[in-house]
Every structure is written in C-alpha cells, then in structure tokens.
Amino acid sequence: MIASLLVAPARRPSRRSAGRPRAPRRAGSRTTLRVPDDLAETVARYAEQHRTSTNDALIRLALDGAARYEHDREVEELARARRDAILRRTPVPEGIRAPSSAETTAAILAWRRGEID
Numbered sequence: 001m002i003a004s005l006l007v008a009p010a011r012r013p014s015r016r017s018a019g020r021p022r023a024p025r026r027a028g029s030r031t032t033l034r035v036p037d038d039l040a041e042t043v044a045r046y047a048e049q050h051r052t053s054t055n056d057a058l059i060r061l062a063l064d065g066a067a068r069y070e071h072d073r074e075v076e077e078l079a080r081a082r083r084d085a086i087l088r089r090t091p092v093p094e095g096i097r098a099p100s101s102a103e104t105t106a107a108i109l110a111w112r113r114g115e116i117d
Helices: 002-007 037-049 054-086 101-112
Strands: none
Touching: 037 054
C-alpha cells in the first residue's frame, strides 16, 4: 500500500472553483444548444447575481419564460371565451333570459369595483 502511494500520480485540482456554486440536478432530457451572444450576457449576469451556474441561470430564465407564455395563453383563451359569450356566439341555454345591455353594464362595473367576483 505504501508503494502505491509513492507511485500514484498526484490528484489534479478540480477545474471547478471552490467558490463557484453548482446547479441542482434536474430530471429531464439533455440537450446541447448554442446561446446567442446577447442572451449569454444576460444569463451570465443572472448567474452572477443569483450565485448560480450559467446552466442553472439559463434553465431558470427558460422556466420563467415558459410560465409567462402559459399565463398569456390562458388569459387569451379566457378573453376569447368571454368575447364569444358577449357576442353571443355561444348559445344561451333554453329557459334562461340573456341579460339586457343595462344589466350587463351594471355587472361589469360592479365586477371592476370589486363588489362581485
């Protein structure tokens, strides 16, 4: 055993700096991609500001962008449904009287003032 210690090569220092944070391990598919220079600068600033790796910063920014995209899509879907209802593209069930324009205006104003949900 002593002989192996004498002959064993010295361990090389890690390329990773001791002060540099490591990104958390994530499940999912791996990919390789090229990041445009202007985005790479933003990612580097984000990583430095949040004390994380550039890969983790890129994932965090992508997740934030995906959440915003989904929110915008849901808002647009809700707006379309409301537009269709206002324009009466969706049929009013039988036996139910559609509100008058004055009732609709009053309901919209009450909703905006927070009086109803």
